[in-house]
Amino acid sequence: MANSEQQLAIYKPTTAITSIKGGLQEGKRVIIIGRILPDADRLHVNLQCGSDSKADVALHINPRYEKGSAHVVYNTYQNGTWGSEQSTPDSPIVKDKLFAIEILVTKEAYKISANGKHLKDYEHRIPITQVNTISVDQNIKLEFIGYQNSVPPNKKEVINGLKPDKNIVIYGIPNPDCKSIAINLRHRYGVAFHYLCRFEENAVIRNTNENGIWGPEEKTEGIPFIQGQFFQVKISCKAEQYDVSVNGQQAHTYKHRFTKLEEIDVVEVCGELQLFSVEAKDP
Structure with missing residues (x-):
């Protein structure tokens, strides 16, 4: 794979250090999704020049929780010395809740955001071509690490199709003015499972479309998403039905019509949302 096409997506990483072959590139983004442990007083996310413990750190993102206040510190470690700190107040990263840190790599700076909120433009102190490693500390329960294009695709191929115990995992944030979010599990002739949230109606609709014809709707009140707040959706394919959970809580079921x-x-x-990742995971 050419460097310009280099992509990385790891669901439930088993290691805190992730290598990026070919190094960082302008226009790509790094995504870290997880939970800070409830007893942690800080977290670090590093973009490093190698995996060694003494490696230079081009970008150090350091959310801190000290004396009842939360803030984020940024810095660079080069030639054995830390540079001058920069910081932003009021961290949007809450302990023991899912969060997403996004780092967009531009020519001049790293554009850093958390849970969809812009935090900082951090100007480069080390050339991005030297950066090839993502590192996090042990104060986080990692859910996902990605190195992707700046605009993620809204479609994901399901290799070898679905089967019982295969999971679809989606991370995103509905826009503050989001009117609807739709998740479709498609096949050649239609949609096996259509999961539609209509915010103005506060309703969730489930349905199946075959050969251009929709079946009877299943509709319930109450949407498991909140506009402007980060979410994780997991659709678990079972032998008889789909189980849908949002942020770890069971939300809906839907019996198979397309078997x-x-x-x-x-x-x-689809919909008015910021999408971080769409993954199809084997059991």
Whole structure:
């Protein structure tokens, strides 16, 4: 794979150090999703020049929770010395709740945001071509690490189709004015599972479309998403139904109408939202 196409997506990483082959590139973004442990007083996320403990750190992001206040410190470690700190107040990262840190790599700076809120433009002190490692400390329960294009695709191929115990995992944030979010599990002739949240109606609709014809709707009140707040959706494919959970809480079920699960080959996410990742995971 050419460096210009280099992509990385790791769901439930088992290590706190992740290598980026070919190094950072302008226009790409680094995504870290997880939970800070409830008893932690700080966290670090580093973009490093190697995996050694003494490696230079081009970008050090350091949320701190001290004396009842939360803030974020930024710095660079080069040639054995820390540079001058920069900081922002009022961290949007809350302990023991899912968060997403996004780092967009530009020519001049790292554009850093958390849970969709812009935090800092941190100007480069070390050339991005020297950066090849993402490192986090042990104060986080990691959910996802990604190195991707600046605009993520809203479609994901499901390799070898669905099967019982295969999971679809989606991370995102509905826009503050979001009117709807739709998740579609598609096959060649239609939509096996259509999961539609309509915010203005405060309703969730489930349905199936085959050969251009929609079946009877299943509709319930109450949306498991909050506009402007980070979410994780997991759709678990079971033998008889789909189980939908949001942020770890069971939300809905939907019995299979289209039963040729192996023919379901695309996950599609639509609506007014910021999308971080769409993953299809084998059991």
